[in-house]
Amino acid sequence: MGKRQVGELEPSELVLSLIIADLASVPMQDYGIPLLTGIVPILALLCVTMILSVLTMKYVGFRAVLCGRPSIVVRNGALDQREMARNRLTVDELLEELRCQGYTDLSVVKYAILETNGKLSVLPYVNQKPPTARDMKVAVQENGLPRVVISDGRLLEHNLKALGHDRPWLERQLVQRGCKGTEEIFLMMVDEQGSVYLARRELE
Structure with missing residues (x-):
């Protein structure tokens, strides 16, 4: 179904998931039914799903x-x-969805669109949107995507190399923050500009 469907099931996809679960449970519970009896209809349903996915993309x-x-x-x-x-x-449901997105006044909402996945998209009037750096003509620097360098005391060397740093640089950063080694760190994140977020591991 693709990665999108993990969090956004259409009604037909939800029904399909329930049917597949039901088909799989029958041969698993009854030893008198061959396993192939459950696998064949599941594969057939998956093939139908793939065909429908291609059709929805093209038409x-x-x-x-x-x-x-x-x-x-x-x-x-x-x-x-x-x-x-x-x-x-x-x-009540509409107002609840609007409050969840920070809107309590309907008059400031230009459009509210109920999407096919059941979520509500809210588009306020332009004068109700917070100003951006571009609107204020302020030059800002892009920090890039932060990467996890240390996770629960374990060094992720591939992320460190992807950021263009090495172990001596990492050791200097730890010494500056009073840490003796990676085992003292619960989480350390570094962005492309070299900004560091560090959380020490709590004492057990």
Whole structure:
């Protein structure tokens, strides 16, 4: 199904997962049923799933039929009651989702879109968005992606090399922070600019 489906199951994918689990449990519980009897329908379902995944990628119309379309439930600060009723979304559920994303006033919401995976995407008016460094014309430096260098006392040398550092550099960083060795460190992260986050291991 791909990595995306691990956290975003469509209704058809959820049903498929339940069916596969049910098919797998029957031959595992009944020793009189050959294991192949359960494997064959599971493989058939997986093949169907792969075919449907390819079709949804290539054909937009088929994707809309199988997965549905996003619904705009708030437009220009006004509730679309027909869309809410069609998706069986109550006012309490909508307000709860808005509060979870930090919005308590509907008038500041330009659009609220109920996605096909059930999540609510909220787009506020432009004047309600926090200013960015670009808006304020401030030059900022990119820190890059932090990498874990020490995890629970274990040195991850491949991450250290990927950052362009070596063991002497690491030892200097530990000495500067009063650490004698990696075994004293619970977590150490370093970004591409050399900024270090360090958490000591608590005494057991």
